[in-house]
Amino acid sequence: MQRFLAIFVKEIRQLRRDRLSLGMLFLVPVLLLALYGYALSFDVKHIPVAVLDEDATRASREFLESLFSNPYFDRVLTLDRRAEADAVLDRGRARLVLVIPRGFAQRLARGETAEVQALVDGADASSAGAAVGYLDALAARATRRVQIETIQRAGIAPSLPLVALVPRIWFNPDQESSHFLIPGLISMLMMLAAVIATSLSIVRERERRTLEQILVSPVRPMELILGKTLPYVLVGVATMGLILLLGRIAFGVTVAGSWWLLSLTTLVFLFSALGMGLMISSITRSQQVAFQLATILTLLPSFLLSGLIFPIRSMPVFHQVFSLFFIPRHFVTALRAIMLKGAGFAEIWPSLAAMLALGLFFNGIALWRTRRSM
Amino acid sequence: MIVARELTCVFGSFTAVDHVSFAVARGEIFGFLGPNGAGKSTTIRMLCGLLRPTSGTARVAGYDTGREPECVRERIGYMSQKFSLYRDLSVRENLAFFGGVYGLTGARLQARREAVVGMAGLAGMIDRITGTLSGALQQRLALGCAILHEPSILFLDEPTSGVDPLSRRTFWDLIQGLAAKGVTVLVTTHFLDEAEFCQRLAFIHAGRLVALGTPADVRRESVQEDLFEVALETLAGAREKLQGLADVLAVSFFGPRLHVFCRSGCYDSHTLGRALAARGLATQHVARVPVRLEDVFIRLVQRQPLNR
Ligand SMILES: Nc1ncnc2c1ncn2[C@@H]1O[C@H](COP(=O)(O)OP(=O)(O)OP(=O)(O)O)[C@@H](O)[C@H]1O
Ligand SMILES: [Mg+2]
Numbered sequence: 001m002q003r004f005l006a007i008f009v010k011e012i013r014q015l016r017r018d019r020l021s022l023g024m025l026f027l028v029p030v031l032l033l034a035l036y037g038y039a040l041s042f043d044v045k046h047i048p049v050a051v052l053d054e055d056a057t058r059a060s061r062e063f064l065e066s067l068f069s070n071p072y073f074d075r076v077l078t079l080d081r082r083a084e085a086d087a088v089l090d091r092g093r094a095r096l097v098l099v100i101p102r103g104f105a106q107r108l109a110r111g112e113t114a115e116v117q118a119l120v121d122g123a124d125a126s127s128a129g130a131a132v133g134y135l136d137a138l139a140a141r142a143t144r145r146v147q148i149e150t151i152q153r154a155g156i157a158p159s160l161p162l163v164a165l166v167p168r169i170w171f172n173p174d175q176e177s178s179h180f181l182i183p184g185l186i187s188m189l190m191m192l193a194a195v196i197a198t199s200l201s202i203v204r205e206r207e208r209r210t211l212e213q214i215l216v217s218p219v220r221p222m223e224l225i226l227g228k229t230l231p232y233v234l235v236g237v238a239t240m241g242l243i244l245l246l247g248r249i250a251f252g253v254t255v256a257g258s259w260w261l262l263s264l265t266t267l268v269f270l271f272s273a274l275g276m277g278l279m280i281s282s283i284t285r286s287q288q289v290a291f292q293l294a295t296i297l298t299l300l301p302s303f304l305l306s307g308l309i310f311p312i313r314s315m316p317v318f319h320q321v322f323s324l325f326f327i328p329r330h331f332v333t334a335l336r337a338i339m340l341k342g343a344g345f346a347e348i349w350p351s352l353a354a355m356l357a358l359g360l361f362f363n364g365i366a367l368w369r370t371r372r373s374m
Numbered sequence: 375m376i377v378a379r380e381l382t383c384v385f386g387s388f389t390a391v392d393h394v395s396f397a398v399a400r401g402e403i404f405g406f407l408g409p410n411g412a413g414k415s416t417t418i419r420m421l422c423g424l425l426r427p428t429s430g431t432a433r434v435a436g437y438d439t440g441r442e443p444e445c446v447r448e449r450i451g452y453m454s455q456k457f458s459l460y461r462d463l464s465v466r467e468n469l470a471f472f473g474g475v476y477g478l479t480g481a482r483l484q485a486r487r488e489a490v491v492g493m494a495g496l497a498g499m500i501d502r503i504t505g506t507l508s509g510a511l512q513q514r515l516a517l518g519c520a521i522l523h524e525p526s527i528l529f530l531d532e533p534t535s536g537v538d539p540l541s542r543r544t545f546w547d548l549i550q551g552l553a554a555k556g557v558t559v560l561v562t563t564h565f566l567d568e569a570e571f572c573q574r575l576a577f578i579h580a581g582r583l584v585a586l587g588t589p590a591d592v593r594r595e596s597v598q599e600d601l602f603e604v605a606l607e608t609l610a611g612a613r614e615k616l617q618g619l620a621d622v623l624a625v626s627f628f629g630p631r632l633h634v635f636c637r638s639g640c641y642d643s644h645t646l647g648r649a650l651a652a653r654g655l656a657t658q659h660v661a662r663v664p665v666r667l668e669d670v671f672i673r674l675v676q677r678q679p680l681n682r
Contacts, residue, residue, distance in 0.1 A: 010463065010471040013463060014463065017463075213454065214475065217447060217476060219475055
């Protein structure tokens with residue numbers, strides 16, 4: 001206990017003086033969150049839309065109504081002539097002008113394709129793309145409803161097999177808000193902070209030869225490992241809090257589920273991530289190698305195998321299985337469930353168990369390696 | 375207190391320490407000499423339990439370093455060749471850390487810290503960051519951290535390298551004070567004047583123990599050759615000519631003079647002077663001189679075949 005405390009206190013004192021590590025633990029995650037958060041929020045809401053209804057029928061009105069009954073589009077203007085469209089877009093009064101041409105209702109009634117024109121301000125390419133994507137999806141849905149209703153009004157039972165159109169917007173396939181990406185981002189930032197910081201901890205002492213001085217003392221491997229990890233647990237929890245706070249202020253991210261469960265998940269995550277850092281630290285000979293190894297083993301799985309960019313379900317089976325061996329996948333799954341869906345322990349325990357297992361494995365190797373060097 | 379038996383350490387195909395045996399008694403200052411790469415640090419690391427011997431055993435403070443490393447660790451202090459305290463911590467924080475690591479707390483820690491600070495002459499610098507201290511102070515602090523828990527055995531690996539002569543003297547006063555209190559000290563050094571402070575010496579070369587005993591024993595026994603100091607008019611080419619002489623075993627420069635090792639009993643100062651004159655070397659002065667440790671060092675290193 002005494003020896004563990006000595007190491008713990010020393011580690012905190014060193015951390016306090018080490019601007020670089022502190023920066024890595026706090027500043028970098030915050031900066032990255034701000035950066036990626038904005039870059040990834042191509043999800044567009046409340047797009048101002050001007051409407052030009054040339055058809056002016058009940059079908060066209062119903063179609064428009066259904067289009068604006070969601071948070072993505074706001075009807076801000078009603079135009080009378082097509083010539084006005086350019087000016088409206090140019091002045092930025094609307095980002096999108098929707099034109100329902102004459103004959104919309106007739107065509108629908110005849111079962112033909114009814115065209116709707118969308119004039120988009122393409123200055124912001126990614127949000128323009130997203131807007132068109134939403135529009136596409138909503139139009140398809142709305143059209144279908146109008147279609148069915150029209151058919152029903154005509155007294156015919158809808159026996160046409162309806163083909164559902166599922167639009168895919170890359171990066172946000174489930175058409176959910178940018179909040180969907182935030183858990184992936186949190187996981188990446190926490191991985192970076194936790195793994196890289198600890199991966200340097202033992203190897204730094206090896207490089208500076210202070211490890212030798214500890215190894216000739218009666219300190220036990222367990223005391224050394226605990227004393228070196230616990231400060232980072234505190235730091236990790238603080239970083240997590242900071243990220244959540246920032247996510248809330250800057251992106252309006254809220255936590256749907258329980259904070260206790262989120263805290264538990266964070267602790268389990270830290271156990272495995274810090275263990276991974278320690279393992280890297282105990283098998284490398286120089287800080288440089290440890291840093292590189294930690295960066296690769298952190299960033300790649302965070303991006304590619306976590307579901308942040310590529311949905312796990314759409315990956316080849318091999319990659320799906322492969323991803324099970326990396327922390328981010330489980331952390332992201334659990335975070336999404338808790339933060340977005342408000343899931344309880346019963347739903348997320350497999351992710352926690354997986355992280356626990358990985359953590360035991362990593363810490364076990366770290367302990368074994370440290371014991372061997374003693 | 376320290377017993378090494380046939381200690382051997384092999385790195386791959388390279389034998390760093392080759393069947394080294396010796397024993398050190400309580401309160402003794404035992405010096406380890408040898409050229410760079412001789413295996414001194416490796417031997418110390420095996421004795422401290424930092425390195426597992428490839429073969430052979432070591433007992434320190436009565437415990438086997440392989441089987442009871444914990445018991446050994448509590449009783450030894452170690453100062454490694456390279457400075458190994460936390461440079462980014464203050465003197466006080468370093469002492470607190472090493473105290474804590476050895477289980478010192480409260481009043482005991484404070485008493486020991488004050489004793490060590492007083493001994494190392496660090497009073498008034500307790501809140502300085504260690505990395506900003508002078509080399510001599512850093513070394514004394516390292517010694518302080520190594521003796522904080524009052525170990526009965528101290529391993530010092532080149533404790534005085536890179537320190538000025540006066541500070542070295544101070545440091546050795548500290549070591550001798552500790553030994554007088556019954557602490558056993560095993561110290562490596564490249565300074566042969568320091569070797570004279572040791573009660574006994576071990577000379578290691580190429581991983582093998584080549585001489586062992588008191589400084590006087592080592593001087594007398596390990597080099598059973600006659601040593602002459604020769605002053606010549608000109609040194610140019612002299613060494614080569616001397617080495618060609620019968621029964622001359624080695625020649626080394628000694629300031630402006632030469633030290634000539636001759637097979638025992640083959641020359642006296644007159645006969646050597648005549649032999650030199652016959653070779654066309656005008657001598658100013660030839661005298662038989664006692665062998666000093668430095669001569670021993672040079673002869674031992676030259677004589678041993680380097681079979682690595
Ligand atoms: N871990 C290791 N792996 C391989 N070779 C090593 C290792 N440690 C030491 N050696 C080699 O063993 C030899 C003895 O090293 P050691 O450090 O014991 O010498 P030394 O007598 O302390 O020398 P110096 O006076 O330079 O400190 C050296 O040639 C060194 O290169
Ligand atoms: Mg050495």
